[in-house]
Amino acid sequence: GAGVSQSPSNKVTEKGKDVELRCDPISGHTALYWYRQSLGQGLEFLIYFQGNSAPDKSGLPSDRFSAERTGGSVSTLTIQRTQQEDSAVYLCASSLAGTSSETQYFGPGTRLLVL
Amino acid sequence: AQSVTQLDSHVSVSEGTPVLLRCNYSSSYSPSLFWYVQHPNKGLQLLLKYTSAATLVKGINGFEAEFKKSETSFHLTKPSAHMSDAAEYFCVVSDPLGGGADGLTFGKGTHLIIQP
Numbered sequence: 001g002a003g004v005s006q007s008p009s010n011k012v013t014e015k016g017k018d019v020e021l022r023c024d025p026i027s028g029h030t031a032l033y034w035y036r037q038s039l040g041q042g043l044e045f046l047i048y049f050q051g052n053s054a055p056d057k058s059g060l061p062s063d064r065f066s067a068e069r070t071g072g073s074v075s076t077l078t079i080q081r082t083q084q085e086d087s088a089v090y091l092c093a094s095s096l097a098g099t100s101s102e103t104q105y106f107g108p109g110t111r112l113l114v115l
Numbered sequence: 116a117q118s119v120t121q122l123d124s125h126v127s128v129s130e131g132t133p134v135l136l137r138c139n140y141s142s143s144y145s146p147s148l149f150w151y152v153q154h155p156n157k158g159l160q161l162l163l164k165y166t167s168a169a170t171l172v173k174g175i176n177g178f179e180a181e182f183k184k185s186e187t188s189f190h191l192t193k194p195s196a197h198m199s200d201a202a203e204y205f206c207v208v209s210d211p212l213g214g215g216a217d218g219l220t221f222g223k224g225t226h227l228i229i230q231p
Contacts, residue, residue, distance in 0.1 A: 004158075033218055043205065045218030055216055091159070100209040101147040101166040104219060106159040 002026070004107035006092050012113045013082055021077040021110045023092030029105075031098030032075050034067060037109070038088035049075060050098050061086075082114045117142040117210045121222035129230045134193040136225045138206030141187065148189045149207040149219070150180055159205070165189065176200070201229045 005024045013019050025032050034046040046059045049069040060067070064083075069075040079086055089111050093104040122137040140148060150162040163174025170182040180191045189206060206222040 035218070042223050043221035045220070048216050048218055050216070059218070093159075098216070100211045100217075101164075103149075103161050103164060105161075106151075108158040 006107040025094030029094035119222035
């Protein structure tokens with residue numbers, strides 16, 4: 001079956017612009033995760049959705065970052081007023097029910113470059 | 116709080132020789148542990164996971180890992196390296212108390228190089 005998909009695969013933007021990253025999880029997966037992979041910080045967890053709800057947004061790097069999920073499916077990660085330090089690969093993952101022992105299935109990522 | 120330490124940032128082995136990638140974890144409770152692999156410009160793929168069942172876990176492509184609670188280790192091994200194993204490997208811990216809501220905690224990664 002189809003895996004996790006993300007779009008766009010690459011995004012180049014100018015400092016100060018807003019960007020929107022999209023994630024389509026595996027059908028039927030109730031849990032969805034966003035991560036960021038950068039050279040300096042490695043792989044870091046950003047936010048988790050169970051259904052449409054994100055119980056804890058403290059992992060988002062700043063208030064310029066926001067995320068939402070609608071219909072228990074597609075999620076968007078929005079970065080406002082982008083900065084050069086936002087350049088990274090943004091990864092989305094999904095799992096069936098959101099327990100700690102479940103496998104998370106990752107998408108190919110969106111590579112963001114802020115000039 | 117939980118953490119993962121991958122003891123080697125780079126490991127180089129010859130094709131056909133054994134692979135050992137070392138990982139130590141810190142967790143207040145019995146964690147779930149995973150190894151993921153990332154090939155260049157590809158997504159993360161699960162190799163294997165430990166979830167409090169058998170301590171020796173077998174994964175895909177001939178990899179296996181042994182959970183040793185006394186040593187807080189979860190080292191990844193493979194008897195014979197193949198050129199296609201060249202990739203970045205991540206040791207990952209998941210906190211059972213947080214459910215999945217705390218996300219996964221990743222190690223810094225080990226870059227595996229296979230010499231012909």
